[in-house]
Amino acid sequence: MATITSPGMASGLPIKEMVAQLVALERAPLTGLQSQVTKAQSKLSIYGTISSLVTTLGDAGAKLAEANAFKAVKATSSLPESIGVTVAAGTPPTGFSLEVQRLAQAQNTSSAVVPAGSGLGAGTLTITLGNWGSGSFVAGTETPVEITVEEGKDTLADIAKQINDSDAGVTATVLKDATGERLLLRSKATGAEMGFQVEAADADAGDGKDLGRLAYTGAGSPSTLTQAGLNAQLTINGVAIESATNTVKDSVAGLTFELKKVTTGPVDVSVSNDKDAMKKTVQGFVDAYNAVMDLLATTTKYDPETKVAGSLQGDSTATGLRNAIRSMMRSSTPGGEFTQLLDVGIEIKSDGKMSINSTKLDAALDKPGELGKLFGATSDDPTQRGFGLKLDAFADGLVESGGTLSNRTESLNASIKRTNKEMDKVVDRAARAETRYLAYYNAMDANVARLNSLNAYITQQITMWNRNTG
Template sequence: MAISSPGLASGLDIKGIVSQLVALERAPLAPLQQQAAGLQSKLSIYGTIKSMVSALGDAAKKLADPKAWDLVKGGSTAPDKVGISVTAGTAPTSMSIEVQALARAQSTASSALPTGSTVGAGTLNIQVGSWATGDFVAGTAAAINVEVTAQDTLSSIATKINAGNGGVSATVLRDASGERLLVRSTRTGEDLGFRIQATDGDGNNTDAAGLSRLAYDGTGGNFHGMTLSQAGSNARATVNNVPITSASNTVSDALPGITLNLSAVTTTPVDLTVFNDKDGMRKNVQAFVDAYNAINSMLSTATKYDPDTKVAGSLQGDSTAVGLQNALRGMMRSVTPGGDFTRLLDIGIEIKSGGVMSVDGTKLDAAMSDPAELKNLFTAASTDPSAQGFGLKMSAFATGLLGVNGTLTGRSEALQNSVKRNTKEQDKVVDRAARAEVRYLAQYNAMDNAVGKLSGLNAFVSQQVTLWNKSTG
């Protein structure tokens, strides 16, 4: 007879028995899962280490760049009047400057018109050039033509002028008298003024009526429909009593590597200085020190064994991690021959207990007073890699570790392959256990069915024996 409930015939807990047998089949899964957790932890740590090595390499690249040791700053005794900025490599110097006039842009304004009114049809021809001689001298930029319809207001005319990109900008000013068209050169300087000539739809281009009221033209009887608010002019100054002029208030071509920003006319001389940017150099050095200490701390924590807690770091005994830490500390003690400074220790950078790097500020400041020798320590070129500047060596070291065939890349790939193999092994155990469960259930159910049949046969025989005994009694 069929057994609908496993164990009903035999009285055995078949499900419990099979569950325990399957648990034995799955027993290898626990150590595999524990191993997987360890591998993932190592893989994660190596990912962090690679990021830290990359940061260390970036910091070393900055130190390997000669410009990092040519950093200079500019100083001004009146930065609100004369500012100064300098490019790397500019020689330290000082000077005195006086500003007699700032550069200005030409500006014109129309007479007031009722708000929203039109001015008449025609064409405005706008040309950039100079009024320095009294007459207009056109510049090299092409003139633009602005077509004005009878329906155009000052606002729509301003929009059309701006769309023409002709070296001027236009806007509308509203006041109690109505509205005025304001036109201004987009750049300062006496050679960047402008002329506006009108071809008026009323046939008269110089009657200050219709479109000609928006003209500003020095030719043909010096007709000006618009009023000059500000003439275009150059900045004028003296540097150490030597006169200079500039079309812009940002003077970048008078002194090599130095840009002057003129903001106000001066009444007394302003002293300017160019000096070595020790703060910038110190910042680059500290960034490298911080990057090294971060990776050193990570490696120290990951590889240590705490005898008190009896807890080992995730990379304790990992030869790659231990080797990397030793290699880094060895690199920090490397020598760059051929200069006054040959070791990091010479400029105040020291490896102390536990591999922690520290900076002696006093010693570093003294070294920065000799930027050429400091530069040599980090940037010296040589065909012998061991004789290269420290920045070059460290940059190459980091690049090598992270390269396709680098140590860290290889270790990460090995861990990834181990994770894949572990996953496959776990899948095998799970699959084997699932197949065993099916097999065990089939075997025990068959046994239960057999027991059920025997029990039925036993009952039948017992019944027949009883009936036979009664019939012969």
């Protein structure tokens, strides 16, 4: 009997091609299913962006509802190179006249000159922070710091390192020149109360060395005072005050003055409402609204000229979301002079875009208290709350679990999962069909081969019989 070595060899049929065509028919549904998955994934991506933009819109609403949203103020100095000023939100508009008679200074001392690299001997330096007052030293509340100097580690560089590594409240620097070295000490902080004295105890007064050259205990000390620790002196509206630092806080509530130079005359400082900052907050809300609504408009429209539909065209969730956001923008907040966005110049044009009527908004910004009510009024009744609070809650409700956007995302994910499973089934059915078709046609081909073999045998026998009887 003949052996089949290739499908269709005996029958002459293109079995592989036939089976491939039949399997292609079995796999045909995959095209439609894959298209469904692609469309669902596109929608899922768009809804992810929508959710992000809705969250941004809610955050913009929350920012409008903040207590200081419409209490932004700015402070200006007529001579900022001499006096800088910063102001806290909510500070009432006001004005002051300042003069700086003296800047705060840190105490500085310089030791006597010693030969470069020489040792000063073992002993102890005690550094105490305090106030020199009228010449006598009054120790402060900080615990004095002792610097123990050891033989062999007693150069000015060694001692400076020990001081800088300690918590003595001073910094040490070695100054070198042609005559030798000096130890310069400086308070870490300015002000009269941050002065210091240095007491020296020489461990061996007879060794020819003298750690005492670093001492400073007032006039006549081996070390000299190069700058006394001083408080800043200034006047505010003619009233004299002092400050331990050149950053003057809380002398006037809400204001911080940065003293940079002594002045030769009055410097005017003013505090006024910062309308630009408040407008920026409002503009942030308008931009957030337009961003989400532009995306919804683009993805839900149908272009009759190109006959191209947006990915969410006909999507009821997207359409419903647009309507819900529009309705939210028309909501009212009772209890104040302003009850709607339109009252303060925030308008929605015929093209659906939100814009700002600058004239109306400027007028509204002159009444920051009323604006605060419109956006941030609190109430146990959600319908009575300020627009900003309502918008924030509205956005949260859309994106949180169980919300419209969350549910739509879950629905799309579930649809993709179901379709992928259906595609797996189609692939599995096609694979099983291929095995079945190949088995069927191979069996048929084998039968044809057997018949062909039998036919050849019979033909041979007839031929031989004819020869024998001829």
